[in-house]
Amino acid sequence: MNTVTRAQLAEAVYANVGLSRNESAALLETVLERMSAALEAGEAVKISAFGTFLVRQKGQRIGRNPKTGVEVPILPRKVLSFRPSQVLKARINHEPVEAGEE
Amino acid sequence: MTKSELIAHLAGANPHLRQPDVELIVSTIFEEITAALARGDRVELRGFGAFSTKARDPRTGRNPRTGETVEVSAKSVPYFKPGKELRERINKGATSPARRAPARATA
Numbered sequence: 714m715n716t717v718t719r720a721q722l723a724e725a726v727y728a729n730v731g732l733s734r735n736e737s738a739a740l741l742e743t744v745l746e747r748m749s750a751a752l753e754a755g756e757a758v759k760i761s762a763f764g765t766f767l768v769r770q771k772g773q774r775i776g777r778n779p780k781t782g783v784e785v786p787i788l789p790r791k792v793l794s795f796r797p798s799q800v801l802k803a804r805i806n807h808e809p810v811e812a813g814e815e
Numbered sequence: 816m817t818k819s820e821l822i823a824h825l826a827g828a829n830p831h832l833r834q835p836d837v838e839l840i841v842s843t844i845f846e847e848i849t850a851a852l853a854r855g856d857r858v859e860l861r862g863f864g865a866f867s868t869k870a871r872d873p874r875t876g877r878n879p880r881t882g883e884t885v886e887v888s889a890k891s892v893p894y895f896k897p898g899k900e901l902r903e904r905i906n907k908g909a910t911s912p913a914r915r916a917p918a919r920a921t922a
Binding site: 718762 | 816817818821824825828829832836839840841843844845846847848849851852853854855856857858859860861862863864868890891892893894895897901902904905906907
């Protein structure tokens with residue numbers, strides 16, 4: 714299993730769009746930063762044919778240190794969840810994408 | 816924020832780029848991630864998060880409407896694990912859950 718990183722994504726932008734490598738990398742960074750900023754503001758990020766990133770508020774609950782058994786409150790927090798679109802799920806399983814879905 | 820709003824933001828911040836190029840940039844990024852996951856690869860974007868796939872075993876499911884049993888074959892599902900930096904950004908000020916926007920529809 715290979716790991717794809719920023720470098721390969723920037724390279725794909727470079728190959729497809731015909732901008733410089735530097736600018737391609739900077740644009741990728743802008744995209745990630747804009748998505749992060751929206752999520753930080755509590756906004757959901759919906760990318761059609763890919764999926765939705767959304768921030769969920771979790772309430773306080775009592776947790777337990779599994780090693781010591783000591784109960785500790787887990788404070789209210791926000792978590793990020795990603796809901797893949799039907800299209801992405803189908804692509805990953807090499808299935809045809811059903812018509813009418815995002 | 817939707818993909819088109821993301822494209823609009825990128826276009827606004829880069830007035831020297833043509834709109835079709837901006838669209839191509841954004842679609843290339845998500846297409847590359849999708850293609851990598853379809854190959855079984857993992858995509859790691861430090862500070863943002865990592866996309867991977869998880870294998871699901873075959874199981875016997877049930878059609879909730881008819882009650883019929885159906886065999887669900889093994890499959891892979893996409894998974895995203897937010898990076899440390901993004902998790903921290905999302906959580907800053909989380910102790911004051913002042914939500915002025917109406918609750919988003921959860922689906």
